[in-house]
Amino acid sequence: MTTVASSGGVAFVEAAPAKINLYLHVTGRRADGYHCLDSLVVFAGAGDVLHYEPGDAPLTLKLAGRFGAVLDEAAAGPDNLVMKAANALRTLAGPQATVRGGTLVLEKNLPVASGIGGGSADAAAALRLLDRVWNIQAGQVNLLRLAEGLGADVPVCLLSHSARMEGIGEVLGAAPILPECGLVLVNCGQAVSTPAVFRAREGGFVPRAELPTHWDGARELADTLQTLENSLEAPACVLCPTVEKVLSDLATQPECLMARMSGSGATCFGLFPSAHEAEQAAARLADAHEAWWVWGGALREGV
Numbered sequence: 001m002t003t004v005a006s007s008g009g010v011a012f013v014e015a016a017p018a019k020i021n022l023y024l025h026v027t028g029r030r031a032d033g034y035h036c037l038d039s040l041v042v043f044a045g046a047g048d049v050l051h052y053e054p055g056d057a058p059l060t061l062k063l064a065g066r067f068g069a070v071l072d073e074a075a076a077g078p079d080n081l082v083m084k085a086a087n088a089l090r091t092l093a094g095p096q097a098t099v100r101g102g103t104l105v106l107e108k109n110l111p112v113a114s115g116i117g118g119g120s121a122d123a124a125a126a127l128r129l130l131d132r133v134w135n136i137q138a139g140q141v142n143l144l145r146l147a148e149g150l151g152a153d154v155p156v157c158l159l160s161h162s163a164r165m166e167g168i169g170e171v172l173g174a175a176p177i178l179p180e181c182g183l184v185l186v187n188c189g190q191a192v193s194t195p196a197v198f199r200a201r202e203g204g205f206v207p208r209a210e211l212p213t214h215w216d217g218a219r220e221l222a223d224t225l226q227t228l229e230n231s232l233e234a235p236a237c238v239l240c241p242t243v244e245k246v247l248s249d250l251a252t253q254p255e256c257l258m259a260r261m262s263g264s265g266a267t268c269f270g271l272f273p274s275a276h277e278a279e280q281a282a283a284r285l286a287d288a289h290e291a292w293w294v295w296g297g298a299l300r301e302g303v
């Protein structure tokens with residue numbers, strides 16, 4: 001259970017929701033090797049949580065939660081995306097800003113290197129939280145610029161609401177209006193490296209998707225998504241064959257409308273007509289596979 005600390009009305013806690021790519025087309029490749037993408041990104045109720053305890057000692061990061069131990073000691077150092085975000089924001093604020101130290105506690109509830117943007121969501125949460133508690137008021141344009149420098153998924157995670165993501169991740173547009181639906185997320189426990197999956201991709205590029213302005217229900221959304229793909233699913237299945245088992249176990253759940261991998265994997269999602277049906281399917285999958293990380297529920301409020 002998360003306790004919300006605050007001082008003078010400023011909350012010292014920030015949610016870092018999981019990002020899900022409902023489809024992801026690799027539409028091209030830039031000269032620097034980065035891939036051009038077209039993706040419909042949504043956010044789930046599942047996520048990490050970042051807490052801040054102000055203090056006078058230099059800022060440090062502690063890891064907690066189910067997956068805190070997966071990120072080793074070194075990962076709590078300056079290479080952690082949370083600390084990179086904090087340092088980038090401090091640099092932007094300049095020497096005149098009164099930036100306090102203290103402790104950041106990252107409650108790591110999301111599996112690491114799993115295609116649902118855990119580290120990116122954490123970095124984005126750090127930008128939002130520290131901009132607020134340090135009273136920097138950098139503004140969204142500056143925060144998005146910092147986010148871009150931290151990773152391709154960080155800008156969309158900064159917004160933390162559904163969006164059409166293009167460019168290499170930095171071009172963000174409005175998503176079609178989404179219907180009520182439920183999601184189940186399943187991760188088999190094998191970390192998958194994003195660069196390795198992009199490298200393993202074979203074949204050409206996939207065109208930008210044609211999307212409607214809205215869907216009347218989860219079934220219509222699934223019908224559209226079935227005509228689209230995640231271009232990284234096939235290469236991820238080669239690197240992590242269990243993804244195929246996860247996809248078939250999801251797809252055969254009662255009421256599952258479709259199953260697909262998110263991002264560069266290995267986490268897969270199942271789309272359901274409602275959060276209730278998603279929760280029931282998640283409970284069944286968790287019972288059947290104790291080693292898997294399973295979550296079921298609604299899209300994040302406000303999408």
Ligand SMILES: C[C@](O)(CO)[C@H](O)COP(=O)(O)OP(=O)(O)OC[C@H]1O[C@@H](n2ccc(N)nc2=O)[C@H](O)[C@@H]1O
Pocket residue numbers: 021024033034035036037039115117120150151152153154167168169194195198263264
């Ligand atoms: C696959 C996605 O999760 C889809 O949302 C993202 O594009 C990945 O975002 P990310 O993990 O924040 O990626 P970064 O940390 O910026 O990049 C990791 C590596 O993935 C590859 N990469 C990433 C994004 C992109 N558009 N093209 C790429 O080729 C590059 O080899 C890069 O060195």
Ligand SMILES: Nc1ncnc2c1ncn2[C@@H]1O[C@H](COP(=O)(O)OP(=O)(O)OP(=O)(O)O)[C@@H](O)[C@H]1O
Pocket residue numbers: 071075079080081082111112113114115116117118119120122123153192194263264265
């Ligand atoms: N706060 C963090 N949480 C998770 N991983 C982090 C963090 N900081 C640095 N990392 C490093 O980033 C790598 C990618 O982890 P992350 O969980 O962000 O991947 P991902 O879920 O595949 O992301 P994406 O969907 O954006 O590709 C990990 O191998 C880890 O060493």
